[in-house]
Amino acid sequence: MKELKYLNRFFKKYKLRLLLGVIITIIARVFSLVLPPYVNKSITAVEDYFLSGNSNVSELKTQLISYIIIIVGAALLSAFFTFLMRQTIINVSRYIEYDLKNEIYSHYQKLPLDFYKQNRTGDLMNRISEDVSQVRMYAGPAIMYSIQTLTLFICVIPIMIYKSPYMSLYALLPLPILSFLIYKISKIIHSRSTIVQQYLSALSTFTQEAFSGISVIKAYSLENDINKDIEALATEGKNKSMNLAKVNSWFFPLMILLIGLSSLLAIYAGGKQYINGEIESTGLILEFILYILMLTWPVATVGWVTSIVQRAEASQKRLNEFLNVEPAIINTVTKETPIKGEVEFKNVTFTYDDTNITALKNISFKVNAGETVAIIGKTGSGKSTILNLISRMYDIDSGEILLDGVRIKDLNLNNIRKAIGAVPQDAFLFSSTLEENIKFGKTEASDDEMIKAAQKASIHDSIMGFTHKYKTVLGERGITLSGGQQQRVSIARAIIKDPKIYLFDDCLSAVDTETEEKILTNLSEVSKEKTTILVSHRISSAKNANKIFVIDEGKIIQQGTHNQLISKDGYYKELYLNQLSEKEN
Template identity: 70%
Template sequence: MKELKYINKYFKKYKAKLLIGIIITIIARIFSLVMPPYISKSIATVEQFLKAENPDKDALQSTLLTYILIIIGSALLSAFFTFLMRQTIINISRYIEYDLKNEIFRHYENLSLNFYKKNRTGDLMNRISEDVNQVRMYAGPAVMYSIQTFTLFVCVVPIMFYKSPTMAFYCLVPLPFLSFLIYRISKIIHKKSTVVQQYLSTLSTFSQETFSGIFVIKAYGIEPRINRESEILAEDGRQKSMDLARVEAWFMPLMTLLIGISSTIAIYIGGKQYIDGEIATVGIIAEFIIYIAMLTWPVAIVGWVTSTVQRAEASQKRINEFLNTEPQIRNTVSAHTPVRGKVEFRNVTFTYEDTNITALKNLSFTLNHGETLAIIGKTGSGKSTILDLIGRLYDVTEGEIRIDDTPLEQLNLYDLRKAIGAVPQEAFLFSDSIKNNIKFGKSDATDQEIIEAAKRAEVHKNIVKFTKKYDTVLGERGITLSGGQKQRVSIARALIKDPEIYLFDDCLSAVDTETEEKILKNLHKASRQKTTIIVSHRISSARNADKIIILENGTVAQQGTHNQLINTEGHYKDLYLSQLSEKEM
């Protein structure tokens, strides 16, 4: 139960409803206890009628009718309160499931990029779905059945010993053995269910990666290989699930065995006592058989509850592993810190934790508010890392980044990111309409603002050709659109936000030269009085920048304006001449 202590705070949150549920459970069990004595009384009444010299048939019918109505009435009331019990306690488990999923999701959002590099998407999904569901079973059914079991034992066992101590003793002897056996089975179930949960994470990861990479699978014609891997994975899962099912299959046979043994004991001991005159009526035997039936499920449920708790423990442990992971990037400032846009790097060095690659080495530059900086360099030179550090997706290893002369860590993280309009190198669009994808930049944007942003991103003409225009729903990751269209929708998303800082990470790589020039003109108009950083491999994207930096292996190899750099020997001039000759050709 150690790991499950985490959700005690939710039980406290819903303690009023839980208390009502407990009271209703007790009432439901009390009404169910009305039936056995009246069955015994009914049999005793019939016995007296048969033994009487002058039996009164009308009196017998009247008495039996009264008892039958009491039995039916108590059964109906028990059923009604049982329904209320489930509505109360099971609903609490759904509330806890809702709260826990939201907590996990919020924590996922706060965790740094390094966390997502180390963990697979399928595993993350499984923990917030399958694992949370196992915890819900503990918070609902397990709690409900535990209360039921406790109430029944407290009420039924004393009644049985009051009616016939000898019969009660012999009838209850098999129960501890059954409970012990089910407990042992539950320990095995715990181990096997943990293995099954881990397998489900692996299956979710495999499925997610297969669906996301279906284009590559088809392009390379490796469907047979993926099918074989899927079959191997499915067979492995089948074996694990069957191992678990074989163990769980012992539950019902053991219950049936208990009912048979205890009922046989009740009939034998009860019959012997009746013959010896130790009990007054055969009805006591029938009453005991009903009590045994009432206690059998609670005894078996002890094992089921144990199994459920152990499954929930295993699942909550997996959940806690993530919930106990501290976000590397924390918002340390609660007050609002407005951002204007001056950016300064002071001897910044950054090493990626997962690969131990040093992307930036002692990098320094200053970009004043309203200026445009272009960053050019070969693949792996650290261009994208600069943008990630400005958005504080990572914290620097050494040195300092300042925004408006304030260290980055001393700015409100949410204010900082609200002031940034970022267009990543790999455009990511959600499985939603084009309109809503653009509105991610500004949730309350009007249709006119959306159209205007799309026009400035030179994608409006493409959108209006679609059947549903801006209401066209995109496939996963925006697969409905071409690479260039996805990039331009991402640019429209950034433009509609109208931030103080624009970060464009090689976001025109899939766009033709003519369209690029139009977009750059529009970006130049939109980014007036805005700080803009453009990462690109094209000179055309950099030539109008106020400052240009050439990166090589994380350090500044060249810097200056376009005119200065084309008149200086180096990578920029070589790239300029190369792209100029390509354009002329």
């Protein structure tokens, strides 16, 4: 259970509720202990009545009625406290589930981009849903039934031994066998539970990817192949689950068998004592049978609780794998550090950990606050990497990145990202309304601000043509919009934020030339006195920049203004002439 130690701080947080639950559980079980001795007394009273030849029936009735009232009253009180027990302990498990999910989600958000390249979305989702649900069962039902079982064992067994050591010996004889079987089966459950959870993650990952890529699957007519793959995966998962179920299925039959055996042994031992005159009434035998029956469910739950604990331990181990991953990007500055917009790279080298590709090699440049800079280069030359480093999505290997003359690590990370309006190469839109997607850049923005941002991004007219206009709900990842519309909504999201630094990563690649010119004109107005860094493959997007950097294989091979660069032979001039020729054709 070492993996489950992670939950101890949650138990500490809710210790008063748990303590109250434990007290209520003990009270509920103590009231349930009233039943057996009063059943014994009732039977003894009836036996004494017939054996003594007493003709006073009213006295017997009064006595039995008083016993019945006590039994029923104790049962009602036990039921009431059992209800309170569930309201305390089970509720605590829900609170822990809530806290754990929030903590995992918060931790996910702190993890670097490399983490998401190495782990699949379906697996991440399964861990925060299925695995946390398994852990909740340990934090609630497992604890509740364990306390119940422990309370009954502590109370019932001493009473049984006190009333008849001989009968107790026979009745409790199967318990060591039960303990041994639980130990052996638990080990098997643990290993098989881990495998089942892994297959659930694999199934979630596969289906998530299949649904996300459904357009590709349909385009290549691969539905049957995908169905076969998921059927094979589901069948394998079913087999693993059945292997676990087969082991779990041994618990209850074994419990019932051993409890039945205990009852038979108690009847045998008690009957023998009654025949030998060692006990005066058969009521004690029935009392013992009731004690054994009272132990039936708690003893049966030992197996169930063991299964819960083993599954929870396997699930918590999977959660701990991610929770123990230290965020690579850490905000070490708590004070506010406002950003003005000056960006400088000094001999920066950066290598991606997952691919070991060196994207930038000893690169240096400076962008003054309020300047517009364009970065041109081939695919994979390191253009997008520069933007990711400015927003500190990664930390560099060597060199320095300065914002306003201060090392980027010495600035408040939240201030850095709040000062940046980033438009990624692949526009990501959420499955919500257009209004919410645009206001994502500034949640408190007014409708007028939203409309102005949409107009600047040249998407307002398209939105007004939709039936529900800005209330239009988009499909997953904005699939209901065209590529160009997605990019323009993403641009509007950055504009409404009104940041100090704009980072545009080839964000006009899906729009036509006329719309591009219109957006660029609007952006030049919006970005006045704002630092703007624009990555593009098009000369038309870069030509009006104050400065243009041409990058190849992680190095700056050319820099200057548009007019300066087209007057020199090199990559920029060649690209310019090629695009000019394509435009004329």
